[in-house]
Amino acid sequence: MKSRLIDVAGRHQIRVYEGGRGPQLLFMHGAGGLLANDPFLARLEQKYSVTAPLLPGYEDSDSTEPLRTMLDFTLFGLDVWEALKLKDPILVGHSMGGMIAAEMAAVSNTTVEQLALICPAGLWLDDDQIPDLFSKLPFELPPLLFHEPEKYGALLSAGGDFNDPEFLTDFLVGNARRMGTAGKILFPIPDRGLAERLYRIRARTQIIWGESDRLIPPSYAAHFVSGIAGAKLTMIGEAAHMVPYEQTDAVLAAIATLHN
Amino acid sequence: MKFTWFNLMPWPHLPDDFREKHRSVWVDIPSSLYDPVKGHELYNIYLDELEYAEQLGYDGIGVNEHHANAYGMMPSPNIMAAALARRTSKAALVVLGNSIALYNPPIRVAEEFAMLDVISGGRLLAGFPVGTSMDTNYVYGDIPALTRERYAEAHELIMRAWREPEPFAFNGRYTKLRYANCWPKPIQSPPPIFIPGGGSLETYDFCLDFDYVYCYLSFGGYKRAKQLMDGYWQRVKDRGKDLSPYRAGFAQTIVVAESDAEAERDYREHIDYFYNRCLHVYPGFADAPGYRTIKTLKANVTSQMTQQALGDVSNMSWDQLVHDGYVIAGSPDTVAKQMKELITGLRVGNIFCLIHVGNMPKDKCMRSSKLFAEEVMPQLRDMWPEYSNDDRFWVHPLGTHANRPAAQAVGAG
Numbered sequence: 294m295k296s297r298l299i300d301v302a303g304r305h306q307i308r309v310y311e312g313g314r315g316p317q318l319l320f321m322h323g324a325g326g327l328l329a330n331d332p333f334l335a336r337l338e339q340k341y342s343v344t345a346p347l348l349p350g351y352e353d354s355d356s357t358e359p360l361r362t363m364l365d366f367t368l369f370g371l372d373v374w375e376a377l378k379l380k381d382p383i384l385v386g387h388s389m390g391g392m393i394a395a396e397m398a399a400v401s402n403t404t405v406e407q408l409a410l411i412c413p414a415g416l417w418l419d420d421d422q423i424p425d426l427f428s429k430l431p432f433e434l435p436p437l438l439f440h441e442p443e444k445y446g447a448l449l450s451a452g453g454d455f456n457d458p459e460f461l462t463d464f465l466v467g468n469a470r471r472m473g474t475a476g477k478i479l480f481p482i483p484d485r486g487l488a489e490r491l492y493r494i495r496a497r498t499q500i501i502w503g504e505s506d507r508l509i510p511p512s513y514a515a516h517f518v519s520g521i522a523g524a525k526l527t528m529i530g531e532a533a534h535m536v537p538y539e540q541t542d543a544v545l546a547a548i549a550t551l552h553n
Numbered sequence: 554m555k556f557t558w559f560n561l562m563p564w565p566h567l568p569d570d571f572r573e574k575h576r577s578v579w580v581d582i583p584s585s586l587y588d589p590v591k592g593h594e595l596y597n598i599y600l601d602e603l604e605y606a607e608q609l610g611y612d613g614i615g616v617n618e619h620h621a622n623a624y625g626m627m628p629s630p631n632i633m634a635a636a637l638a639r640r641t642s643k644a645a646l647v648v649l650g651n652s653i654a655l656y657n658p659p660i661r662v663a664e665e666f667a668m669l670d671v672i673s674g675g676r677l678l679a680g681f682p683v684g685t686s687m688d689t690n691y692v693y694g695d696i697p698a699l700t701r702e703r704y705a706e707a708h709e710l711i712m713r714a715w716r717e718p719e720p721f722a723f724n725g726r727y728t729k730l731r732y733a734n735c736w737p738k739p740i741q742s743p744p745p746i747f748i749p750g751g752g753s754l755e756t757y758d759f760c761l762d763f764d765y766v767y768c769y770l771s772f773g774g775y776k777r778a779k780q781l782m783d784g785y786w787q788r789v790k791d792r793g794k795d796l797s798p799y800r801a802g803f804a805q806t807i808v809v810a811e812s813d814a815e816a817e818r819d820y821r822e823h824i825d826y827f828y829n830r831c832l833h834v835y836p837g838f839a840d841a842p843g844y845r846t847i848k849t850l851k852a853n854v855t856s857q858m859t860q861q862a863l864g865d866v867s868n869m870s871w872d873q874l875v876h877d878g879y880v881i882a883g884s885p886d887t888v889a890k891q892m893k894e895l896i897t898g899l900r901v902g903n904i905f906c907l908i909h910v911g912n913m914p915k916d917k918c919m920r921s922s923k924l925f926a927e928e929v930m931p932q933l934r935d936m937w938p939e940y941s942n943d944d945r946f947w948v949h950p951l952g953t954h955a956n957r958p959a960a961q962a963v964g965a966g
Contacts, residue, residue, distance in 0.1 A: 361699060361726075428580075428691065428837035466850045473698035473843025480841070481694040 294334055302372045307354035310345040313338025316552055317382035320345040321370060321390030324475035328448050333537040336545060346373045350474030363478050363485035367396040383407040383551055387537055389414050389475055392487060399490040407551040408496035410517060411544065412509050412534055414479060415487035421512045427472065427480055440505045440533040491520030498524040501547045503532035503539065554933050555947060557613035557647045558606030558922060559804065559905045562599050563624040565912030566591060567830050577835035579622045580691045598915050604640050605919055609926035613645035613678060615905055618652055620692040624831035631665045638673040645948040646673055649747055650680020654700055655693050658728045659707035660735060663714040667739040675740035675950040681708060682749040690841040698843030703727050715743050745946050747802060752781050753849045757788040766903060766946050768802035772832060775805055775895035776878035782899040798937050799946040802903030805895060806880045806910060809924040813883040819917055821871045824880055827911030885928035892929060896936050
């Protein structure tokens with residue numbers, strides 16, 4: 294997929310991946326960012342005209358004025374939409390990106406009309422707590438994220454070698470930039486008040502969840518469904534938090550219900 | 554030379570199988586391991602030891618701040634310093650320090666430090682750490698990538714609060730005060746300020762911008778600190794500042810006995826307890842992503858708490874710990890010789906003496922402290938004769954010196 298650097302509101306210089314033909318779709322990535330040659334985006338672009346911006350701190354995206362608060366992240370998403378002159382795109386967000394997409398739909402509730410939230414962050418249940426992503430060591434992540442960690446875990450390191458000091462420094466720097474950004478809305482508890490704003494969402498909404506998600510447990514899905522008027526739920530088996538990569542067809546089918 | 558007798562106040566009752574049963578001494582250690590009745594006895598022993606250090610002639614007595622940490626029982630060092638302020642009369646009260654980003658509003662630090670300085674007659678030495686990632690981010694919930702911005706703002710507020718003669722409005726990003734008004738004011742204007750750093754390049758510059766003392770508080774010992782301190786001094790030169798050794802401080806674990814053999818016999822188990830049990834920190838808590846700046850990460854400076862930086866102390870013998878300088882141990886002459894290497898090698902005028910170690914009982918601690926004070930310190934006192942009149946970086950109690958003019962001393966704060 295092709296990418297380019299764009300200016301957003303004179304405050305951010307970010308990389309945006311674009312490709313495909315069909316209905317417009319704006320994709321907000323999760324805390325880990327996009328994967329190398331992101332396989333989910335590759336499938337999306339077969340059906341949609343895809344726009345996937347990278348938040349400041351991801352790859353070479355950067356800011357002159359840093360994002361600090363949830364409102365900053367929300368307005369960033371809406372500013373990207375405006376900068377690229379998108380017209381009624383389907384707004385899709387995964388994990389942290391789902392949290393941002395939900396906030397965009399709540400704040401700008403007359404412009405966001407179609408919304409797909411894939412195991413979104415943003416809520417907190419005392420009785421079913423989300424593990425502390427920020428204290429996990431790299432080897433602890435695959436079992437948390439994948440239904441079949443052995444099969445997909447290597448996607449995360451893109452084949453790098455942690456014993457190579459140069460790779461390790463690059464990884465630590467990249468991880469600090471990505472998770473440093475993510476921490477502004479996810480640390481120490483990924484709740485910035487979204488529960489109190491869900492009522493504002495007017496978009497046609499699909500909530501999509503992997504049944505064996507161990508990062509954000511599926512119990513959270515019911516709270517999104519009850520909080521957003523008319524929201525529909527698609528639970529997907531044999532998939533965990535990385536459901537877009539583990540059960541891509543099922544996720545595409547759920548998104549398609551928004552416009553078919 | 555200035556010697557501060559420092560007590561981390563460790564919990565000495567961690568079970569023998571602590572490492573096997575628990576992943577970390579810090580952040581998520583179960584508080585069921587804490588016994589308040591034993592804690593009562595311990596606080597009083599530790600305060601006795603600090604008071605005794607003043608009697609022995611140490612220049613300062615030191616306390617610090619940690620949270621949810623079994624090797625540090627002082628979430629509030631100011632409470633300890635207040636107890637010491639009333640029971641001592643000469644030693645500097647070295648509070649190293651208050652993690653200023655964590656006080657809400659941070660003017661609380663200006664107030665409490667002013668109280669300590671006034672109660673003690675101008676003996677406060679104020680430390681402003683950013684705080685470790687364990688304390689600041691994991692235990693106190695501060696957002697890692699915003700910690701330094703919050704710290705910088707807190708520093709600005711505190712220094713202004715000490716400096717300004719009238720109430721002022723402070724419109725910060727994190728703190729908004731319509732009436733910022735520090736009452737009381739400190740006797741010293743301001744107290745000397747020490748900044749603990751762990752190799753962040755920004756911290757070198759911060760110290761030099763304001764003429765604060767850069768302190769490397771490592772448990773890794775002086776031999777492993779050389780590279781980091783050389784980096785600091787290079788920066789001092791590059792910035793065109795004078796090279797007074799009193800611009801820098803270093804913490805060192807030290808145990809002294811009549812002979813080298815006696816030191817090993819008497820202190821070995823306590824050194825083992827500290828290095829092998831108290832430093833058992835889960836690596837996932839060492840550095841929350843975003844806590845260190847990208848500039849520092851790119852310079853390949855790892856956290857002092859990572860296994861890589863510490864070495865694998867868990868399997869180290871007494872011989873290795875002593876040979877590699879993690880611990881300076883032995884007879885007074887053996888200790889003095891290595892202390893000279895430390896002081897000249899790192900070019901430091903301030904030593905934070907970690908003489909109470911791990912689960913060391915009071916009698917051994919007092920004996921080691923006494924031997925260091927009476928037989929080692931005299932050999933080291935005048936190691937920087939050309940800077941003997943440099944009193945810019947130490948306390949100025951009532952009746953000893955005129956206080957420095959406030960505005961110039963505080964700088965642009």
